[in-house]
Amino acid sequence: MSDEASFLAGYDPGDYPSIAVTVDVVALTIRDGALCVLLVERGEQPFTGHRALPGGFVREETLDEAALRELAEETDVRLAGDRVHLEQLRTYGNPGRDPRMRVVSVAYLAFAPHLPEATAGSDAARAYWVPVEDAKDLAFDHDQILAEGLERARDKLEYTPLATAFVGTEFTISELRQVYASVWGEELHAGNFHRKVLSVPGFVESTGETASRGGERGGPRAKLYRAGDARLLHPALLRPTREDRVR
């Protein structure tokens, strides 16, 4: 602390507890039609044996890089750097959220298409995908972080092309509809969904190709699409059940 002395003009180190900065990642994917979140098993105190969101200390790197790194350490590096959509969620810094010291955690949301089974990270923490409805009693304030991450994801599905981050580079309208259904937890009218997706400029663009086979239980081969260049959906795809969310 030499240069910063002027910045702190009158700053007494004793007044300000040292603060650790971490990132925590709410990584979401869809497996077998269920929205799942990546959790790690804690081996250390506190919350030993509890599950937690993957995360760790920020090093000499940007916050985004720290989040990607933590994610890569728990899953597959190549995938994490490649196809994952990453965005900041919110920062949690209440005193006492970590019983040992003051920790300010920058939480991230990550969305990925169906990933292979998570592999243990370099430090041998056990990591696995868990359906979000089974992800309870997490360590620290991670229940709250997860809840806010899910809320954000459900909202962003309405007015951004986020759903395309959950499917491969080529997909059918039905696959996209199943993403919405999984994240929102409710079925959508197939005909109307089809009409809306195709009417939003830049949401999807046709590849001209057709799926190699029909649906699992029958039906014609669907046309294939890829993500368009829109960053906002206009008009938005509003979820059917909104009344509860309004007040």
Place this chain on the structure above:
Amino acid sequence: MSDEASFLAGYDPGDYPSIAVTVDVVALTIRDGALCVLLVERGEQPFTGHRALPGGFVREETLDEAALRELAEETDVRLAGDRVHLEQLRTYGNPGRDPRMRVVSVAYLAFAPHLPEATAGSDAARAYWVPVEDAKDLAFDHDQILAEGLERARDKLEYTPLATAFVGTEFTISELRQVYASVWGEELHAGNFHRKVLSVPGFVESTGETASRGGERGGPRAKLYRAGDARLLHPALLRPTREDRVR
């Protein structure tokens, strides 16, 4: 390092640079029909003489409390604690954003009805309201933070009752429309705006009262309303010019 527990178990302080945590506040209000942001004049290195967003180090308090405290130190304590709407914007932590040391800053957005002229804070920094289009060349990465704060505010006006945070507890539909016009920078069709605001459940509720006088340049006395209990607007008030924002 997969989670915070590693901090005590085997953490080598030399591996991780110490990180300072600050809050910066993008405080917005409307003065004379112009959207204004609160800026302070920097007296110290670096960026001496430049303007910056109000902010400072986080103490033994929540992040929200830190933001409110910094705001109160620059303006009026009572107002700041009372009628200000406060929400987290994003956290900025790129190495090098502060030339002296690693600083992670949690940025906040604050919205307030017309406030009295800002007063110099306890640390005698000069603070004043500046029309947002005149707020350029700010210190650090504050230009970017301000830009993202404005974008967020413009978006939230569409689907939340945020506009009511810029007016008093009782207001006319026209006052509300002028808030939208100031923040979005474009005029709105008065008749359609009126119809939409009244048709959104929970956006505003009538007080039964009428303004004490007509408009400044004539016109009948308008009915008075107060904010309703809605937290989301449905249907939303979409801004007219959207095409540019979509891609």
Place this chain on the structure above:
DNA sequence: CTTGTCCTTCTCAACTTGAGTAGATCTCGA
């Protein structure tokens, strides 16, 4: 008193939405 402003309510055509229907195409199992 006159002029012009502005609040509030209507009207209307264009568009969007939800719900349902229908034909064609495909998978699966008998």
Place this chain on the structure above:
DNA sequence: TCGAGATCTACTCAAGTTGAGAAGGACAAG
């Protein structure tokens, strides 16, 4: 091999929403 059932895609239609404009009154300023 064939039939039953599922699915993709395109329509239809009524109900609701939107943007643009017009109109009637109420009011301030000169």
